[in-house]
Amino acid sequence: MLNLKTMSASIGAIALSALALSVPAKADEALDKLKAQGFARIAIANEPPFTAVKPDGTVSGAGPDVARAVFKKLGVADVVASISEYGAMIPGLQAGRHDVVTAGLFMKPERCRAVAYSEPILCDAEAFLVKKGNPKGFKSYKDIAVDAKATIGAPGGGTEERLALEAGVPRDRVIVVPDGQSGIKMLQDGRIDVYSLPVLSINDLVKKANDPNVEVFAPVVNAPVYCDGAAFRKDQTTLRDEFDKVLAEMKKSGEFEKIVEPYGFSAKAAMSTTREKLCAG
Amino acid sequence: MEWDWAFVIEILPTMIEGVKITILATLLGSVLAAIIGLGLAILRRSKNAFVSKPVGFLADFIRGTPLLVQLYFIFYVLPDAGITLSPLVAGVIGLGLHYGTYTAEVYRGGIDNVARGQWEAARACNLSAFQTWTRIILPQALPPMIPALANYFIAMFKETPLLSAITVLELMNQARSIANYNYRYIEPITLVGAFFLVISLVSVIALRWLERRYGRIEER
Numbered sequence: 001m002l003n004l005k006t007m008s009a010s011i012g013a014i015a016l017s018a019l020a021l022s023v024p025a026k027a028d029e030a031l032d033k034l035k036a037q038g039f040a041r042i043a044i045a046n047e048p049p050f051t052a053v054k055p056d057g058t059v060s061g062a063g064p065d066v067a068r069a070v071f072k073k074l075g076v077a078d079v080v081a082s083i084s085e086y087g088a089m090i091p092g093l094q095a096g097r098h099d100v101v102t103a104g105l106f107m108k109p110e111r112c113r114a115v116a117y118s119e120p121i122l123c124d125a126e127a128f129l130v131k132k133g134n135p136k137g138f139k140s141y142k143d144i145a146v147d148a149k150a151t152i153g154a155p156g157g158g159t160e161e162r163l164a165l166e167a168g169v170p171r172d173r174v175i176v177v178p179d180g181q182s183g184i185k186m187l188q189d190g191r192i193d194v195y196s197l198p199v200l201s202i203n204d205l206v207k208k209a210n211d212p213n214v215e216v217f218a219p220v221v222n223a224p225v226y227c228d229g230a231a232f233r234k235d236q237t238t239l240r241d242e243f244d245k246v247l248a249e250m251k252k253s254g255e256f257e258k259i260v261e262p263y264g265f266s267a268k269a270a271m272s273t274t275r276e277k278l279c280a281g
Numbered sequence: 282m283e284w285d286w287a288f289v290i291e292i293l294p295t296m297i298e299g300v301k302i303t304i305l306a307t308l309l310g311s312v313l314a315a316i317i318g319l320g321l322a323i324l325r326r327s328k329n330a331f332v333s334k335p336v337g338f339l340a341d342f343i344r345g346t347p348l349l350v351q352l353y354f355i356f357y358v359l360p361d362a363g364i365t366l367s368p369l370v371a372g373v374i375g376l377g378l379h380y381g382t383y384t385a386e387v388y389r390g391g392i393d394n395v396a397r398g399q400w401e402a403a404r405a406c407n408l409s410a411f412q413t414w415t416r417i418i419l420p421q422a423l424p425p426m427i428p429a430l431a432n433y434f435i436a437m438f439k440e441t442p443l444l445s446a447i448t449v450l451e452l453m454n455q456a457r458s459i460a461n462y463n464y465r466y467i468e469p470i471t472l473v474g475a476f477f478l479v480i481s482l483v484s485v486i487a488l489r490w491l492e493r494r495y496g497r498i499e500e501r
Contacts, residue, residue: 087461094464114464157461165462171295175448176458182357186448189360191368 030239031074034099039078040071043089043098045155047180047197048204049263050104050122050228053083062122062263063102067230069259070246087157090114093233100243104198106159106226112279116240119247120227120278122260123269124198126160127218129187129206138194140221141167153177153192160196163223180205187214196220200264227270227278289468292459296472299455303441304480306372306451310441311434313377318384318430322392323414325385344382349443351375356447372444380437384430391426392418424495431491435484439477452476 034040044051044064051061059081068079079102084092089101093115104124107117128138136150137143144150145168152169154160156176164174175192177183183195184205197205199218206216219225232240250256257267324336343351352375356368366374395418403413442453450458456469 085457085461087457087464088466090464091460091466111464156458161458162462171458172450176454177448178446185357185360189365191360191365 028238030099030236031076031242034071034076034239035074038076039080040067040076040099041097042067042079042081043084043092043101043103044081045086045089045103046083047104047155047201049200049265050198051081051102053081062260062265063104063228063230065259065263066121066247066250066256067100067102069250069255070230070243073246073250074242085156086159089157090231093231096233099232101231102228104201104228105231106228107275107278108159108162108226109279111231112275114234115231116234116237117229117231117275117279118240118243119229119275120270120273121229121247122265123225123227123273124200124265125219125225126163126196126223127199127202127216128220129184129195129197129202129214130193130217131187132213132215134215134217136193139217141169141196141223144173144194145169150193151175151191153183153186153195155179155183155197158197159226164196184209184211184214198226203264225269227273229275285465285468288463288465289472292469292472295455295459296452296469296476299450299452300476300480302369302449302451303438303476306369306376306441306444306449307434307438309373310376310380310437313373314380314384314433314437315430317377317381318388321381321385322388325389326392340382340385343378348375348379348440349446351379352443352447368444368447368449371447372441372449375447376437376440376444380433383433387426387429387433388422390429391422394425395421427495428488428492431484431488435481435488438480438484442473 042059042064044053044059044061046053047061049062051059051063053059059079064079064081071077071079082098084098084103086103086105089098089103089105090111092098093101101115102121104122105111107120111117128134130136130138136147138147138150141152141164144152144164150169151173152160152164153175154164154177156178161174161176165171175186177186177192177195180197180201183192183197186192187195188211195202199216202216202218206214230240230243232243247256250259251267251271256270260267260270321336321340325333325340327333327336352372355366355375356371359366359371399417399421400413403417408416441451444451445454445457448454452473456473459469460466
């Protein structure tokens with residue numbers, strides 16, 4: 001009984017602090033708060049090379065590395081990451097659980113309406129992971145919609161899930177796969193015909209799995225190239241603007257390139273487009 | 282965060298699809314648990330230690346490990362041994378096995394409750410083991426167990442969201458995919474709670490009735 005009481009008390013405390021955090025703060029105050037607390041809370045997905053957690057718990061990946069570098073220049077010493085489902089990131093951001101999302105959350109018009117994105121950071125096209133030789137010949141999301149038996153796996157709330165649904169694949173043939181390892185396992189076991197992720201993520205996964213029976217098809221026909229940005233709360237545009245300023249300097253000085261290129265991302269792709277273009281769809 | 286009734290109406294049909302799967306999984310899981318439990322209980326009473334000991338160990342092992350781990354094992358590890366089950370089948374087997382070990386204890390209690398004289402009388406009448414079980418022991422042991430069994434089935438019903446971990450599109454998974462698509466959690470998750478509450482409350486009323494009907498066999 002005592003346990004129950006303390007538990008409900010702590011739940012109450014968590015709920016209260018969540019409430020306190022969701023009270024809109026002015027953005028320059030937001031930066032001051034991050035400086036004072038010494039770290040920014042970022043949301044990641046553990047999908048290398050976008051975001052990765054090493055076995056010893058350190059957070060890397062191109063997204064968090066860029067965020068860490070920018071925040072350092074802004075006077076925030078470090079970033080602390082929590083792993084989240086893609087679909088849960090924006091609600092989590094709005095609920096004050098994260099300060100910023102740096103997870104390869106690609107810019108799309110409906111996401112731009114929900115959050116304040118920075119300028120583009122990581123760009124990638126979409127890819128399919130299929131059985132060796134691509135036996136069913138899938139080249140686009142449409143092909144999967146047309147085949148009445150084909151199933152596609154994608155991360156829950158990710159861009160690929162949405163692309164598949166929008167191409168007309170019915171809900172019960174779009175399997176929500178919790179993580180990359182499960183995805184490749186389900187493909188090997190024949191539970192899904194296609195596993196879809198961005199090109200670089202799939203390549204990373206295939207390299208680690210080292211299975212000669214699967215192959216990558218990329219880029220997916222008719223799927224656009226997407227870029228992500230650091231996503232801030234809608235009311236923290238001043239913080240976002242500060243972030244953008246530092247990011248632009250880093251892009252100019254070549255520092256940005258040095259961070260993202262080793263992961264396989266093209267700095268040029270990110271620099272040749274803008275938030276405005278990507279958010280317009 | 283404000284509540285949006287239009288959104289609720291929009292997502293309701295999808296949620297009801299999820300409820301159907303949840304109820305289906307619970308019903309199939311309950312049938313399986315009832316059968317597995319009975320089998321375990323009878324085998325565990327065997328006089329042959331080579332039967333009763335391994336069965337007892339197996340039951341303790343399954344009861345002592347988390348259902349979520351078992352589901353992962355059935356869904357992701359068994360395919361390596363050449364057994365690939367559909368998500369729902371894997372989920373039903375997981376629920377049935379796990380809760381079968383609990384219902385086995387209920388059966389054991391019920392069987393132990395049958396007076397010793399009944400066993401002796403059966404032997405005196407020269408009944409076979411099969412006849413003793415089906416004609417004498419189980420008809421007396423089962424009715425008092427029904428409320429306790431039903432209790433476990435309600436508990437199982439509330440565990441079905443775990444099936445979302447192995448990609449079964451049940452109520453919780455439907456709600457999550459709706460939330461993921463629309464960046465709104467408040468309506469779908471509240472609806473999940475409401476559906477579970479309504480079904481649980483109805484089940485509890487049915488359980489009370491079962492208790493009145495079968496619970497106190499001596500008083501009848």
